[in-house]
Amino acid sequence: MTEPRDHTGERLDHRVRRSWTPAGGQDAILPPHATRWLASKTGLTEQSTPAAPDSALAVGEPDLPDVARKALESVVGTDHLLRSRDDRLGRTGGLSYLDLLRHRGTGALTVPDAVVLPADPGQVQRVVEVCAEHGVGLVPFGGGTSVVGGVQALRGTKESVIVLDLCRLDKLVSVDPVSRLAVLQAGVVAPDAERLLAAHGLTLGHVPQSFERATIGGFAATRSSGQASAGYGRFEDMVEGVRMATPRGEWRLGVSPASAAGPDLRQLVMGSEGAFGVLTEVTLRVRTRPAARRYEGFVLDGWSRGANAVRELAQQRVLADVTRLSDPHETDLAFALSGGWKTELMRRYLRLRGVLDPCLLVLGWEGASDAEVASRRRATLRALRRHRGVSLGTVVGEKWRHGRFAGPRQRDALLDLGVCVETLETATYWSTVDTLRSAVRAALVDSLAGSSRTPIVACHISHAYETGASLYFTTLVPRDADDPIGQWERAKAAACEAISSNGPLGTISHHHAVGVDHAPYLPAEIGPLGVDVLAAVKRELDPEGVLNPGKLLGRPPS
């Protein structure tokens, strides 16, 4: 496979990769009742803000010296060094709201000078070495789903920058069924990973919202966390070993499930976002595919009750594999997007049951048998009982499960309608969860509200731990036509300040990573010494500073 394709085999053009919309995807369409509701809530008046035509996008000529180009071609072959406008545009930026705006004609694109498609870990290693030798910036690129600028083709201190697209590293290298280990190449997209493992009766169980496009290497490089993290763990919990190409040579880590042989350096590689090296293979803990599952919707009355319930499930260690609590704003949004008489009936039913401030709780259990699922469900519901959860049954649960990757797709429809739509996330300890939620919510509302605009700020807990939880915010507000980029940049900065102040209150990212956008807030979280340590590691592994310029550490370490 020499060109990027999605997991259905469809060739990806840069718009498709960028916008998430598979051809003909029905769930990308916003129903009329949802549009009307949005208008009434937010003051949305604009009804059509189409993207600028592709030809209108400003794309400079590639600026890669011949000597570097030839050296790269000698590694990957001339067919696998791409310089066309479309090929470069297809690996320009990620999938944040601002990335999408830029591709629609608002704001400057950071287009790479070339795209290199190595065939295997050996070629990746040589590409990295060529870039170090010629001082060419190198941006590792998997699914291109970063929402924090993690794949921006920034030049840093270099004249040229290439994107190293890992799409040809799409193989299952080996399976050890006894140890339940699988070695996957870094460019394998998640649906392919599941398909390849299913042939062995195995699963990874990693289902972040980026599932359809994101890659194994990207998950590891960014410390991804999937919707079933309570059951399957965060991605770093699944990683047993890594193989990474660095300018100083290949680095392999991982010889046992646990070790006291010094610091766990795998945990230094995970989250390094391509700044220390390019992951080429990842050894993963896998499980047998679940034979049974049950997804179910519940409603709890009020955020405090809901959060306390999830906390108790976590601390009693009876969390469902998927445990997702929406706050009243997100619950309202979900009901409104569903619409129809069934939703209205549900609202009335909940009022009758005395639920004044409904918070949707989706629980999903997966297991080897119906009996196992039933037994684990009983343990969860026993702990939930005193919080008076009202069951909405499996229809709501299954509906969530089937639509769970649709969110990013609906953004295209929302962008066409003139909506500013973006998400951000954090995590903190339980005693600070309410404070953090209020602070971020206030920051977003205050910075986005205007005379004619009322933002919707919805929040959910999707990852719960014994000591704390993640908070995921979705914001919708009519776009400021005069300054669409500034509008969101100010709101995002206000939210990040709220997270990073007073302690900080929470982590600047629970599962989206640092990229460019969060780099200014990293020192508040890990201290100046933490930044110095990361810079020292980078200097050691990437002395020329060619790897993913401007990510993680912000500017090149001095």
Add this chain to the structure above:
Amino acid sequence: MTEPRDHTGERLDHRVRRSWTPAGGQDAILPPHATRWLASKTGLTEQSTPAAPDSALAVGEPDLPDVARKALESVVGTDHLLRSRDDRLGRTGGLSYLDLLRHRGTGALTVPDAVVLPADPGQVQRVVEVCAEHGVGLVPFGGGTSVVGGVQALRGTKESVIVLDLCRLDKLVSVDPVSRLAVLQAGVVAPDAERLLAAHGLTLGHVPQSFERATIGGFAATRSSGQASAGYGRFEDMVEGVRMATPRGEWRLGVSPASAAGPDLRQLVMGSEGAFGVLTEVTLRVRTRPAARRYEGFVLDGWSRGANAVRELAQQRVLADVTRLSDPHETDLAFALSGGWKTELMRRYLRLRGVLDPCLLVLGWEGASDAEVASRRRATLRALRRHRGVSLGTVVGEKWRHGRFAGPRQRDALLDLGVCVETLETATYWSTVDTLRSAVRAALVDSLAGSSRTPIVACHISHAYETGASLYFTTLVPRDADDPIGQWERAKAAACEAISSNGPLGTISHHHAVGVDHAPYLPAEIGPLGVDVLAAVKRELDPEGVLNPGKLLGRPPS
């Protein structure tokens, strides 16, 4: 508290701290039938090899320049800088077999030039800075229970070396009952930690064999793993935050239960063994104290069946909180040390049940209620059934639980008898567990067997994971009177070579850490790049190279 005391309040002299024998401890005595059995099995003839008198130990004069001494005294006060022979001997080395031999008069002791007892994290920070300024080596010292040379007072490139004893940092700093977090100072010994937390209805649940003496800081610095790791996790799984004194200033980490804000630097601190800084506070995940427990003994027929059973429990995620499988050699040893007619009856009973090659399996469940323990026990036993485990009941389980810290104490009696007795441990993936066990066993047997000496090499799995398990070896052999140190050094080297070859086959340490002893084998495990990365981090945090010289990285980084 200004002087080191054990958790019963008894003042520690250097022999007590070193030998583990609390005054009057009955379980430190080896019964006569055990001695006879050992003699018949191993060829042991020597019956009395007492330690040399204390006065015979070669202890040099302290060599700490006045200017450094005064600077240290200005931080901690003159009362808390100790220079007496006894005070320095009490912090000389750890608790390995070779450490014990050295304290008995065989081999050279590495005695520090002074012992400093700071009162709090602020004083620790200033002591670290004074040492950096004056070029004095500094060895952080908690319980002194290292068995890999981790607290040897080596000088490295420095003229002088002090021990920084953390015994005054013995406080519970704060508890957050909502988030289930506790901040403990680094010098708190494990029994005190449990006592302090019990006042809040909480527990840590960390019970390594070193429990009675080891400290919170030591657990974190060495990535310790307790006997109930399947239930409570490894120590690094419990650590949410750290506070560390480094020559470049204080470093605090940990703001949320999980994060994607770059690499997890807490995992770089854990396992750093005092080479990057001195831990002063650790923020830990705690749990409610279990209200119910059940410990039970089982026997499985043969190592393969036993290991497969434990693997299935781990992969089906129904491990008991304590899960410990002895191989036939260790089972034989345990039965022989128990002795008596009850044991003989048990052997006959097992033969009648068709168990030809008994492997003892101890399972322990702890929980909030008898019902919870019963439910989890049912799940474990359901998975165990097809492996035809024979129950020995709760008496065997409780006996193990009560005697589980006695092993190290019995070493004193064995040393007096002329036995070379030591343990070592590793871990690997399930598909390699048998190969690794055979290889290490063969290395130990081959290097220790002689015309008049037959070694006992016993092994158990005490920490099981979905993808693999630890292997813990206990070796007993008559001491070579002519070359007692060389005898064990050669055996240990052979075992380490077996672990580090062919892949490597396993990790050089699952829970004992690197120290001095394992440093030569670290490059095989983490690669030369891994060693370079650790050295770069050390240069960044400890540019003068004063922190715990010779540990982790072996020699000072260039």
